[in-house]
Structures are given as C-alpha cells and as structure tokens.
Amino acid sequence: MRIFVTSLGIISPIGENASQTLAALETSACGLAPLSLFASSVDPPLPSGEIRSHLPGDVPRTHSLALIAAREAMAGIVAPPDAIVLGVTTGGMPASELLLKNNDPDPEKFRYHGTGTVAHYLADALGCHGPVLTVSTACSSGMVALKIAVELLKSGKARRVLAGGADGLCRLTYYGFNSLQLVDPAGARPFDKDRRGMSVGEGAAMLVLEATAYPPAGALAEVLAVGLTCDAYHPAAPHPDGAGAEHAMRKALAGAGCAAADIDYINLHGTGTPDNDRAEARALQALFSTLPLPAASSVKGALGHTLGAAGAINAAVSVLCIVHGLLPANTGCRVPDPGLQLLPLSSPRREPVSTVLSNAFGFGGNNASILLGKPAATAAPVQIKNRSTAFAVLGSSCLTGAGDCAQTLAALRDGAGISGMAPAKAIMAGLNESAVRRLKRLPRMALSLAIAAHSNSGSAETPDSVFFGTGWGGLSETHDFLSRLFSTEERFTSPTDFIGSVHNAPAGQVAMHFQAKGANITLTDGDYAFEQALFSAGLIAHETPGTVMVIAADEYHEKLTPLFDASAAGAPTFSDGGCGLLLQPTDAAMGLRIAPLFLSNDPDSDLTMHSLMLALGGAEAIGKKYGAVFAGIPAASRDKGRQQLALFIKAAGCDCPVIDYRKVTGEFASASAVAAALAVDCVRRGELPAGLNQAVPASLHSRGILLLGLGRCITAVEISG
Amino acid sequence: MDKLINELKVKIIDTLNLTSVEPAGIDAEALLVGGELGLDSIDVLELVMMIEKDYGLRIDNKELGIRVFASLKALAEYIHQNRPETQP
Numbered sequence: 015m016r017i018f019v020t021s022l023g024i025i026s027p028i029g030e031n032a033s034q035t036l037a038a039l040e041t042s043a044c045g046l047a048p049l050s051l052f053a054s055s056v057d058p059p060l061p062s063g064e065i066r067s068h069l070p071g072d073v074p075r076t077h078s079l080a081l082i083a084a085r086e087a088m089a090g091i092v093a094p095p096d097a098i099v100l101g102v103t104t105g106g107m108p109a110s111e112l113l114l115k116n117n118d119p120d121p122e123k124f125r126y127h128g129t130g131t132v133a134h135y136l137a138d139a140l141g142c143h144g145p146v147l148t149v150s151t152a153c154s155s156g157m158v159a160l161k162i163a164v165e166l167l168k169s170g171k172a173r174r175v176l177a178g179g180a181d182g183l184c185r186l187t188y189y190g191f192n193s194l195q196l197v198d199p200a201g202a203r204p205f206d207k208d209r210r211g212m213s214v215g216e217g218a219a220m221l222v223l224e225a226t227a228y229p230p231a232g233a234l235a236e237v238l239a240v241g242l243t244c245d246a247y248h249p250a251a252p253h254p255d256g257a258g259a260e261h262a263m264r265k266a267l268a269g270a271g272c273a274a275a276d277i278d279y280i281n282l283h284g285t286g287t288p289d290n291d292r293a294e295a296r297a298l299q300a301l302f303s304t305l306p307l308p309a310a311s312s313v314k315g316a317l318g319h320t321l322g323a324a325g326a327i328n329a330a331v332s333v334l335c336i337v338h339g340l341l342p343a344n345t346g347c348r349v350p351d352p353g354l355q356l357l358p359l360s361s362p363r364r365e366p367v368s369t370v371l372s373n374a375f376g377f378g379g380n381n382a383s384i385l386l387g388k389p390a391a392t393a394a395p396v397q398i399k400n401r402s403t404a405f406a407v408l409g410s411s412c413l414t415g416a417g418d419c420a421q422t423l424a425a426l427r428d429g430a431g432i433s434g435m436a437p438a439k440a441i442m443a444g445l446n447e448s449a450v451r452r453l454k455r456l457p458r459m460a461l462s463l464a465i466a467a468h469s470n471s472g473s474a475e476t477p478d479s480v481f482f483g484t485g486w487g488g489l490s491e492t493h494d495f496l497s498r499l500f501s502t503e504e505r506f507t508s509p510t511d512f513i514g515s516v517h518n519a520p521a522g523q524v525a526m527h528f529q530a531k532g533a534n535i536t537l538t539d540g541d542y543a544f545e546q547a548l549f550s551a552g553l554i555a556h557e558t559p560g561t562v563m564v565i566a567a568d569e570y571h572e573k574l575t576p577l578f579d580a581s582a583a584g585a586p587t588f589s590d591g592g593c594g595l596l597l598q599p600t601d602a603a604m605g606l607r608i609a610p611l612f613l614s615n616d617p618d619s620d621l622t623m624h625s626l627m628l629a630l631g632g633a634e635a636i637g638k639k640y641g642a643v644f645a646g647i648p649a650a651s652r653d654k655g656r657q658q659l660a661l662f663i664k665a666a667g668c669d670c671p672v673i674d675y676r677k678v679t680g681e682f683a684s685a686s687a688v689a690a691a692l693a694v695d696c697v698r699r700g701e702l703p704a705g706l707n708q709a710v711p712a713s714l715h716s717r718g719i720l721l722l723g724l725g726r727c728i729t730a731v732e733i734s735g
Numbered sequence: 736m737d738k739l740i741n742e743l744k745v746k747i748i749d750t751l752n753l754t755s756v757e758p759a760g761i762d763a764e765a766l767l768v769g770g771e772l773g774l775d776s777i778d779v780l781e782l783v784m785m786i787e788k789d790y791g792l793r794i795d796n797k798e799l800g801i802r803v804f805a806s807l808k809a810l811a812e813y814i815h816q817n818r819p820e821t822q823p
Contacts, residue, residue: 194780502788508781
C-alpha cells in the first residue's frame with residue numbers, strides 16, 4: 015500500500031486556487047504588500063502576505079481560508095473524507111483578539127476561538143464523521159498534519175484523509191513576530207545577504223491523501239515519507255547548525271529508502287530570518303556533504319510566511335512542481351548570502367521533477383520534512399501492519415486541585431474533593447524557580463507533569479518523543495500579550511509572551527528538559543485534546559525505539575477561561591490540571607497498559623455507537639475487560655453526553671460502576687487526562703477509591719477501566735493491567 | 736548616572752522576573768547577556784521593548800544591541816546620551 019496525493023486546494027496571497035497559484039509561480043508574482051487588514055501601529059505598515067479578496071465575516075479568517083482550500087481539494091469527490099487532520103496556530107484569534115480588545119463579554123461570540131474549531135468547521139461542511147485532529151506545532155503544523163494523515167492511512171483506520179494547514183493574519187502574529195525583530199521592513203528576501211526577517215502571511219492548503227496499492231487515476235504525487243524531529247535547543251530560535259532540520263530530512267529520506275542524490279528539487283522553509291536561513295543552509299550542507307545541491311527555492315518571498323499553513327502550502331506547491339514540471343523562483347532574493355553556500359533559483363525553471371523534498375520548521379524546535387515523488391516513480395510499497403497502538407505505562411503523574419498524584423489519591427481515599435486549581439506549590443515541586451522564570455502557568459504544569467511522570471517511572475532513559483494535548487493552550491501568555499498590546503495602543507508587547515502563546519511552547523520546554531529529539535507534536539481541541547495526543551502517539555511513537563512522553567494540561571484563567579470554555583464557565587469551582595504519562599509502545603498483552611481505541615467526530619449517529627462497540631470488541635468483551643467506566647461528560651454538553659452514556663450502557667450491558675468523573679475533577683478541558691492518570695492508579699491497585707465511587711471503595715475484580723469521552727466527540731481509551 | 740543604573744536594575748529584575756536576584760547583586764560592569772544573570776536573546780528583546788516604552792529609545796538592529804547590552808553600565812550610558820529631552 016502506498017500513499018498518494020489525489021487532489022489539492024490552496025489559497026495564498028499569490029492565488030486563490032491551484033491554477034492561480036501555478037500562474038503566479040510561473041511569473042514569479044509577489045503577493046507581499048503593506049498590511050491593510052487592520053490599522054498598524056508600525057509606520058509604515060510592514061509588508062505582509064495578506065489575502066485581499068473579501069472573506070465572509072461570519073467565521074474567523076482562518077476558518078474561511080481553510081474551507082476555501084478544503085472545498086477546492088474535495089471538488090468532484092462525492093464521499094466525505096474518512097478523517098481530517100489540520101495544522102493551525104491562530105485558529106479563531108483573528109476574530110477573538112478584536113473581541114478581547116473591545117472587552118466583549120459574550121462567550122457565544124468566542125465559539126470559533128478554539129484552534130480545534132477550524133477542523134470541526136470543515137468536518138461539518140464536508141460531512142466528515144471520522145477522526146478530526148488538530149495539530150498546533152507553530153510553523154511546522156501544516157506538515158506535521160500531513161504526517162499524522164499518512165500514519166492514519168498506513169494504520170488502516172482511514173482510506174482517504176483531508177489534511178493540511180490554515181492560518182489567518184492577525185494582530186497577535188503581526189506584532190508578535192515584529193516584537194522578536196523577525197520581520198523584514200523591506201519584505202521577506204529569503205537567503206539574501208541583506209535579509210532581515212520574514213513577512214507574516216496567511217493562507218491555507220489542503221491535500222487529499224489516499225492509501226492504495228497502485229497509483230489511482232489522476233494521482234498527483236506520492237507521499238514517500240515524512241520525517242519529524244525536535245531541536246530540543248531553544249523555544250524560538252533554530253539550532254545554529256540546523257542539526258534537527260538535517261535529522262528531519264534524513265528521516266524522510268530513510269523512511270522512503272531514498273538517498274540525498276535522488277532529490278531533484280528542494281522546496282525550502284526559507285522564511286527570510288537570518289537564523290532560519292543559515293540553519294537550513296547548514297543542514298543542507300551537512301546532508302549533501304560533497305554532493306552538489308539540487309535546485310532549491312523558498313516561496314516565502316512571494317507569499318509570506320503563512321505559519322500554520324506554511325508546511326501544507328509548501329507540500330502543495332511541491333505537488334504542483336511535480337505535476338507541471340515547474341521549479342519556482344526564490345522571489346525576493348537579489349544577492350544570495352555568500353556565507354550560506356546556497357544559490358536559490360533566481361527565476362522559475364521548467365524541467366521534469368520526480369522527487370521533491372520540502373521543509374517546514376517552527377517554534378519549539380519543531381522540524382518536518384516531506385519527500386514527495388511522481389506517482390510513476392518506483393518506491394518501496396508500504397506494508398500495512400496491524401500494529402497495536404497500546405503502550406506500557408512506565409510512569410504517571412497528575413496535577414489537580416488537591417495537588418500532585420499522591421495528594422490527589424490521598425484525597426480520593428479520604429473521600430475529599432480534588433476539584434479546584436492546581437496549587438502553585440505542587441506545580442513547582444520538581445521545578446527550579448530561576449529556570450522557569452519566563453514560563454507561566456501552563457508550561458510550568460506541563461514541565462512539572464513530565465518530570466514527575468519520568469521520575470516515578472524509575473527509568474533512567476529519557477523520552478525520545480513528546481505528545482502534548484491542550485484544550486486552550488497558554489492562556490496567561492495569550493492574555494498578557496494582548497492586554498499589553500491593547501493597553502499601549504498596539505505599540506508595545508512582550509516577546510516572551512508571544513513565544514509562550516504558541517500552543518506547542520510547553521512541549522518545547524519538555525523536549526529541552528529531556529533533550530527529546532524525536533517527534534514533538536501538540537494537539538489541541540477543547541475537551542478532546544488528551545485523547546487526540548494519545549491517539550497520535552499511537553500512530554507515530556513506534557517509529558523510534560525510545561519511550562514517549564504524553565502530557566495533557568490546561569490552565570484556568572480568570573478572564574479567558576469563562577469566555578472560551580463553556581463547560582468551565584458554569585462550574586461551581588474553577589479547576590485545572592493535567593497528567594503526564596511515560597509510555598513505551600508494546601505488543602504485549604500484559605502489564606499496566608493504556609491504549610487509544612476510538613475517536614469519532616459524529617456523536618449523534620447510531621453508527622458511531624455501533625462502531626464504538628466494535629472497537630471495544632462487543633458487549634461480552636466489554637463486560638470481561640472493564641471493571642469500571644470513567645465517563646467524561648463536559649457540562650456544556652451534559653444532556654447529550656448523558657444520553658450517549660445511557661445508550662452505551664444499554665448496548666454494552668454494563669453493570670460495573672460508571673464514574674461521572676468531571677463531578678470529581680472539576681470542569682476543564684484536560685479533565686480526561688487526570689481521569690486517565692487516576693485510572694492508571696486504580697488499575698494498578700485493583701480498586702476504586704471511595705472518593706470516586708460514591709464514598710465506597712470498590713474492587714475492579716482484576717479488570718481494567720474504560721475511559722469514555724462523550725459530548726461533541728466520542729472517544730474511548732482503555733487502561734488495563 | 737548612578738540613579739539611572741539603580742533604576743535600571745529594578746526594571747530589569749521586574750521585566751525579566753528575576754525573582755532570586757537583588758538589585759545590589761547586579762554588577763553594572765559585568766556581562767549583561769550570557770553572564771551570571773543567565774540572560775539570553777529573548778531577554779534582550781524584552782529589555783528592548785522596556786527601553787523603548789520607558790525611555791523612548793528604539794534599538795532595532797543587532798550591532799547596536801550588542802554594544803548597548805554589553806553591560807548595565809553601557810546600557811545606562813546609551814540611555815543617558817540618547818534619551819529625548821522630553822523624557823522625565
């Protein structure tokens with residue numbers, strides 16, 4: 015089985031569909047112009063990659079752009095995609111920041127704020143009922159989304175996936191990158207000797223990926239492999255030698271069974287910042303060594319840096335290169351930097367291209383490289399392997415209103431509550447105050463959870479990959495960045511808060527702490543981010559022999575949480591927390607294990623309940639396997655969730671205790687992660703503590719626990735002993 | 736100048752959340768970035784923002800930044816020599 019790109023859609027400042035994009039690349043059109051979308055306090059306004067045509071105003075720009083690209087990609091395809099994987103960094107921020115600026119108190123107006131809402135908006139529009147995943151790994155998001163899509167296809171869980179990235183221009187990114195002095199006042203000129211930075215842009219690209227044995231009719235390109243790494247070096251700057259970037263490219267080549275000499279063209283990340291372009295050039299020198307570099311160019315001097323969309327746009331452009339035999343120019347670069355030993359294409363070139371390597375790198379040291387080939391090119395067929403997605407649990411940790419794991423369990427045994435905000439003392443227990451001076455609440459929680467999970471595993475080995483789930487990301491950083499910006503007439507803000515505001519910043523901190531240089535993926539989607547992180551880990555973590563750290567956490571923020579999280583808004587106590595799990599992929603059917611089993615975006619269909627029962631092995635198996643069900647019903651969808659639970663109990667003939675755990679943990683997006691950590695402990699001890707089971711301890715009778723996520727999505731995670 | 740140096744010490748501690756550092760513990764002659772305080776490029780950008788906001792001076796290129804942030808004394812001298820007359 016092989017993975018093919020069978021269709022694509024793209025919108026960027028140089029074109030609003032694939033044919034316009036191609037025409038613009040043929041003529042080296044430049045889409046950069048002084049920002050006009052909103053009044054700029056920087057005078058003159060910075061050159062930006064803005065899409066000038068009118069976008070419908072009923073949803074944020076990111077949503078509109080994503081749907082335009084998705085509709086183009088899906089044109090002529092009747093059946094909806096089996097799954098959607100989307101890379102996004104700003105989500106609803108283009109609309110939310112204005113509401114926040116105007117102190118709008120209406121939570122209803124923030125319903126499209128969450129990064130995960132973009133993918134769900136697409137799923138609703140296209141009728142997709144399968145897994146809907148949202149990746150937020152800063153500027154590599156769009157390419158990391160393609161990686162997850164590829165693995166989803168290889169696992170056999172989907173046959174056609176719509177995947178890509180989208181981001182709309184907003185004040186947060188425009189002023190944020192400028193505060194880092196990473197924006198070139200003359201417009202991006204990647205690899206030029208006088209380059210001074212990027213131009214912030216917007217856009218979207220969506221690719222339809224299909225798994226088949228032979229190229230389907232009309233296949234545009236074959237995805238040969240995607241390599242992911244993390245620098246584990248700095249929160250915002252790349253490794254100076256491009257070590258992580260080089261490793262990502264090597265992983266892509268190795269995954270495809272290709273050598274550097276097989277590459278015909280390199281579609282560079284090339285943002286135009288001095289550091290990025292130098293690191294990327296050095297990585298290429300290391301990769302190619304004595305071989306001559308193939309033709310290479312970055313399109314960011316033409317369309318700007320489209321952030322979460324950039325990796326998908328690069329992949330889409332690379333597919334167009336393969337289909338049309340066109341190598342685009344490195345627009346903006348006049349005099350190549352002699353120090354880089356990289357001469358990007360100064361004008362477009364027409365020639366047949368068989369194999370293209372394309373890069374996307376981002377904050378947090380996230381690196382992604384995709385290798386794409388002509389469908390006719392020979393490549394080793396991918397064997398579908400019915401691999402277990404289960405993990406052995408080596409260590410676990412949690413933070414709740416009661417404190418750390420031990421304090422939480424003690425409270426539950428005593429029948430005391432564990433809701434509330436995680437106490438600062440518990441968060442700081444394993445942390446050094448001066449080492450975390452720049453980190454606010456969420457990254458501190460994530461780091462604390464990871465360190466505790468690793469330390470109580472007793473393992474000397476540190477994790478290779480990191481998967482982080484967060485419903486809402488760093489709210490303190492986001493709030494502080496915007497409030498300072500708005501209180502100074504958009505003249506001043508905090509670069510530190512900008513770096514901290516990206517959803518994957520906490521995972522980057524964890525990677526730096528452990529020197530975890532494998533895949534580093536952050537998934538974000540309200541109440542289901544933990545499940546998405548675990549699900550994605552199940553698809554990818556087996557690639558490397560090391561252990562994997564899965565963390566999920568959310569912070570309560572007094573201003574933003576009530577606006578964004580409808581379940582938390584009405585809760586009697588303000589709660590937050592999360593969990594850390596040090597895991598090892600396993601095929602063994604024994605020992606303490608956790609396995610993501612089910613993820614559906616179609617909560618209302620009878621078919622979903624049927625699929626869930628199938629995924630769990632049917633009613634009889636459910637009765638044998640599970641001694642308790644932990645049900646996660648977010649308050650905002652309580653009625654729907656209770657109906658779903660009743661249906662499940664009836665279908666499964668469940669007579670074991672069913673724990674409505676949000677009543678215990680409190681309402682917050684990562685409550686399911688806390689429930690997972692508690693389930694791990696309960697299975698290890700073989701019983702439920704009094705505080706979880708209506709004040710009476712209960713035996714699990716040597717069975718495991720089923721963690722059900724209900725409401726807007728339906729998810730199932732199994733914890734077994 | 737001493738007054739400005741002392742003022743900057745407090746502002747730096749506050750801006751960069753250096754909770755374990757006392758103003759008296761900052762040596763005005765010592766290396767400001769990459770020295771004992773553990774400051775790096777992100778901290779410098781944070782200080783750039785503070786200096787523009789509080790003293791009306793923009794430091795927007797690397798060469799100038801390296802010179803200005805060499806030490807606290809160099810920073811104070813730069814501000815003293817260049818701050819607009821209108822600043823208090």
